Amino acid sequence: MEIRIKHAALAAALLFGASGAQAQLKIAYIDPLSGAFANVGEAGLKHFQAMAEEINAAGGVNGQKLEIVGYDNKVSPQEALNQLKRVIDDGIRFITQGNSSAVAGALIEAVNRHNERNPGKEVLYLNYAAVDPAFTNDKCSFWHFRFDANSDMKMEALTTWMAGNQKIKKVYLINQDYSFGQAVRKAAREMLSKKRPDIQIVGDDLHPLGKVSDFSPYVAKMKQAGADTVITGNWGQDMSLLIKAAKDAGLTADFYTYYAGGLGALPAMGESALGHVKQITEWHENVLPSSIEKWSQDFEKKYKTDFYYLRIRTAVQMFAEAAKRAKSNDPKAVGYALEGLRFETPTGEVEMRKQDHQLIQPLYLSTVQRMAAKGGPKEVKYDVEDTGFGFKTDAKLEASTSAQPTSCKMTRP
Amino acid sequence: MDFLLVQVLNSISYGLLLFMLASGLTIVFSLMGVLNFAHASFYMLGAYFAYQISRWIGFWPALVLAPLAVGALGMAVERFALRRAHKYGHVAELLFTFGLAYLIEEATHLVWGRSAVPYRVPPDLDGPLFSIMGTQYPMYRGFMMLIAVAMLVSIGLVLKKTRIGLVIQAALTHPETVEALGHDVPRVFMLVFGGGVALAGLAGVIGGNAFVTDPGMAAALGPIVFVIVVVGGMGSLGGAFIASLMIGFIQTFAVSLDWGLFGYNISQVAPVLPYLVMVLMLIVRPKGLMGTREG
Numbered sequence: 001m002e003i004r005i006k007h008a009a010l011a012a013a014l015l016f017g018a019s020g021a022q023a024q025l026k027i028a029y030i031d032p033l034s035g036a037f038a039n040v041g042e043a044g045l046k047h048f049q050a051m052a053e054e055i056n057a058a059g060g061v062n063g064q065k066l067e068i069v070g071y072d073n074k075v076s077p078q079e080a081l082n083q084l085k086r087v088i089d090d091g092i093r094f095i096t097q098g099n100s101s102a103v104a105g106a107l108i109e110a111v112n113r114h115n116e117r118n119p120g121k122e123v124l125y126l127n128y129a130a131v132d133p134a135f136t137n138d139k140c141s142f143w144h145f146r147f148d149a150n151s152d153m154k155m156e157a158l159t160t161w162m163a164g165n166q167k168i169k170k171v172y173l174i175n176q177d178y179s180f181g182q183a184v185r186k187a188a189r190e191m192l193s194k195k196r197p198d199i200q201i202v203g204d205d206l207h208p209l210g211k212v213s214d215f216s217p218y219v220a221k222m223k224q225a226g227a228d229t230v231i232t233g234n235w236g237q238d239m240s241l242l243i244k245a246a247k248d249a250g251l252t253a254d255f256y257t258y259y260a261g262g263l264g265a266l267p268a269m270g271e272s273a274l275g276h277v278k279q280i281t282e283w284h285e286n287v288l289p290s291s292i293e294k295w296s297q298d299f300e301k302k303y304k305t306d307f308y309y310l311r312i313r314t315a316v317q318m319f320a321e322a323a324k325r326a327k328s329n330d331p332k333a334v335g336y337a338l339e340g341l342r343f344e345t346p347t348g349e350v351e352m353r354k355q356d357h358q359l360i361q362p363l364y365l366s367t368v369q370r371m372a373a374k375g376g377p378k379e380v381k382y383d384v385e386d387t388g389f390g391f392k393t394d395a396k397l398e399a400s401t402s403a404q405p406t407s408c409k410m411t412r413p
Numbered sequence: 414m415d416f417l418l419v420q421v422l423n424s425i426s427y428g429l430l431l432f433m434l435a436s437g438l439t440i441v442f443s444l445m446g447v448l449n450f451a452h453a454s455f456y457m458l459g460a461y462f463a464y465q466i467s468r469w470i471g472f473w474p475a476l477v478l479a480p481l482a483v484g485a486l487g488m489a490v491e492r493f494a495l496r497r498a499h500k501y502g503h504v505a506e507l508l509f510t511f512g513l514a515y516l517i518e519e520a521t522h523l524v525w526g527r528s529a530v531p532y533r534v535p536p537d538l539d540g541p542l543f544s545i546m547g548t549q550y551p552m553y554r555g556f557m558m559l560i561a562v563a564m565l566v567s568i569g570l571v572l573k574k575t576r577i578g579l580v581i582q583a584a585l586t587h588p589e590t591v592e593a594l595g596h597d598v599p600r601v602f603m604l605v606f607g608g609g610v611a612l613a614g615l616a617g618v619i620g621g622n623a624f625v626t627d628p629g630m631a632a633a634l635g636p637i638v639f640v641i642v643v644v645g646g647m648g649s650l651g652g653a654f655i656a657s658l659m660i661g662f663i664q665t666f667a668v669s670l671d672w673g674l675f676g677y678n679i680s681q682v683a684p685v686l687p688y689l690v691m692v693l694m695l696i697v698r699p700k701g702l703m704g705t706r707e708g
Contacts, residue, residue, distance in 0.1 A: 268625045
């Protein structure tokens, strides 16, 4: 009996091998797939899946097919660690995550610990959206690679552009009271005082994350202070409600945001964002002409969601390129090959900086406008989430503009 | 001075919205003894229904139809589910409404998706009502206050002055006697529950476009409504009214006054202050401002 089973297993192995399909190369996507942020998590997953499909159509990664496996972390650090255990038990050695720096921080620590204790079974972490600067500074790790510009880099780009705008005199800061919001506030203060000491910071509010339903008292303060510009790292409801309250009170200040184009933001803000809400991102759909214009429209049709994350495309392509160069799908080898890797993207050349594993890439400052088909400027060819509103580029900030020195002292395996 | 005036108006309008939301909860509690955890979910349903109806036939019909639809749904819930749970006591009821809240949230995910829907203030009400030294006061906020006050007055009149109001009040304390007099008490309860959640639905119609209509809206306002009901006194409409305004003022003025406290700015913790008030109230005066029941 036992022998027969062995034979069967052998036969199966032979068959499997003979058909040419090798074991799949898997990336675990650990992000919210249920609960309040599930829409954001699902959109990210679709981006990854589309990229895996494209890589596979071109022959896969060193002959292996790439597969993305979703794990739901409910945006909770604790849940993310549980899922990481499952991922490791399932034998998956590459993970990716993006929503919330609190989750990312927990994952980095857990990955470091695991890799130290299990040489030969290391896990590599591709971070596509968690922007706490610490991850590429004092908390940097060989096993972590960040493909989004961190919040200091985005602020550097924002303030560089603001420094040249003499109309800006009085700036008001409003942020969510947690590590990310505090990082935005600190960077804004430091960089503005260096680049434009004449700018007054007329207000600086922190409010609890996701607890404010009526922002009109904050807006009344902005009016009172005479703010002409507001800088905010707010996302989700905290941003939509802020912008709506500002419009209701007739506040005409410009809003410099990180996430005005995030999923669900424009449908919620609608007209109230028109003309005075800006975002700093690595990409939006009206970065034209673009080598991926048709590709992104095909993506939208097929997956029923906007192509928002250029950085996911870049992350998967650079991952595949690094594996190809290393001639190995082993996390350690891929990690070494990713270090210092330069790569051509639709917005220009990017580099995965060796010292701290931070991707250095161009950024765009853009403003909400009506789309061309609805009477807006002709540059706004595509709208966001069928709202009739899209983004118009104000400026492209080259990769070197936002690059920041790092305090990272990387230890390599 | 103008700043102060604007903030006073902001406090009142936010307080009145909270009152709209809390009034239904407190009425249902005072008349039926049911603490409805799913109350904020009916608020959310009101907003989604209004969004859907206003897409088909406009905002004004939605203002009437959406609360009616929510009320009808509430009656069905009472008639076919809550009434059964009622037999097994208050814990069963509590757990039932708790589960119901989750069900409603998942159902809205299925029907309207997980993102915010573009539910907008109607053009007739979009724009400033008046402006004080450059700060506009939105017309829609004025409309919100109007509806809330109209609601308070009409609920008061129905409960105190009409025959059905008398029956409802009598059914609360002496259900057997009312039944013996030939009134259908379970039906009265069904109407009260439906009416209570219809009020939440109305608040949703008004609040959904003033703020954001998304699946998180029930969770965002749910806890604060309980604060109001507890602070105002379980089951007291007048208490809920005072507590709503109080919370509106506390939150608004904590934001506008930049007072430092132990190295923290008070505006930083403004949205959490109502919970502090609730805890203090429970310690000092557990029945609330105007409550009649203990706890």
